Amino acid sequence: MAASEELARRVVEAGRSCSLTTAVLEEWSRLGTPKQVEYLAGYLEAERSSxxxxxxxxxxxxxxxxxxxxxxGYDWSAVSWPEDMGRESLLALDFVERREDLVLMGDVGTGKTHMASALCALACERRLEARFFTASSLVMRLRRARDDGRLDREAALIGKARLLVIDELGFLPLDADGARLLFQIFADAYERQSVVITTNLEFSRWGSVFGDDQMAAAVIDRIVHHGRLVQFRGESYRVRHALMQEG
Structure with missing residues (x-):
């Protein structure tokens, strides 16, 4: 084996088998020539980026x-902000850092799900764990976990996310069992995670979703305590850009 190949092998093996320490890095930075230190810095920066x-x-x-x-290219024209929040604050994910909630409420097709999805992608880009569920898919997931005897584990995995999106709350009614499972997720998230909810229903109609006014009131109480309401008004984007138009 050529000397250069042997050196390359040693570099790979050493790099894969140890975590770098500050003391060793400082020592080798002092021992190396400027060119060597420049090479070392370039390697470490490439490793960090990777x-x-x-x-x-x-x-x-x-x-x-x-x-x-x-x-x-997001269309912000349908969005109405609360007094203490705006686009800049949203994109900075300030609410995630403060473990606050958002309710994206309003007309169908005005960008609520798009915003929620983009917030998840933005959180991941900034290396914050995020999870996205529709309300119905989350309930089904929790039911399967409970039936398999792993509900606590599933809830713990969901609870690890810094940002939790529950999309389309109210599009499909929940039965009593599903409502209880979803309520537990809200209860566990309270003051521990940021929850973003998209819905086309005003708070006064959430009782019909959960099938229980008291349970709905308990969910709303937790959300509004550390949350903000972002409202959406306007014509559906899908309708405006539909291929099927009346003659």
Whole structure:
């Protein structure tokens, strides 16, 4: 084996078998020539970029977005902000850092799900764990976990996410069992995670979703305590851009 190949093998083996320490890095930075230190810095920066890209890809895959979205070209015209929040604050993910909630409420097709999906992708880009579920798919997932005797484990996995999106709350009614399972997720997330909910129903109609006014009130109480309401008004984007038009 050529000397250069042997050196390359030693570099790979050493790099894969140890974590770098500050003391060793400082020592080798002092011992090396300027060119050697420049080479070492370039290698370490490339390694850091590779690890960060790998982590972002893993987080995005785990997030399980049905259709990944971004805010590039997003139409903000339907969005009405609360007084203490705006686009800049949203894109900075300030609410995630403060473990606050968002309710994206309003007309069908005005960008609620797009915003929620793009927030998940943005969180993953910044190496924050995020999870995306429709309300119905989350309930089905929890039911399967309970039937398999692993509900606590599933809830713990969901609870690891810094940002949890529950999409389409109210599109399909929940039975009593499903409502209880979903309520537990809200209860576990309270003051521990940021929850983003998309819905076309006003709070006064959430009782019909959960099938129980008291349970709905308990969910709303937790959300509004550390949350904000972002409202959406306007014509459906899908209707405006539909291929099928009346003559």
């Amino acid at each position: 690890r960060e890209a790998s982590k972002r890809a893993t987080l995005l895959r785990r997030c399980a977005l049905p259709a990944p979205k971004t805010f590039d």
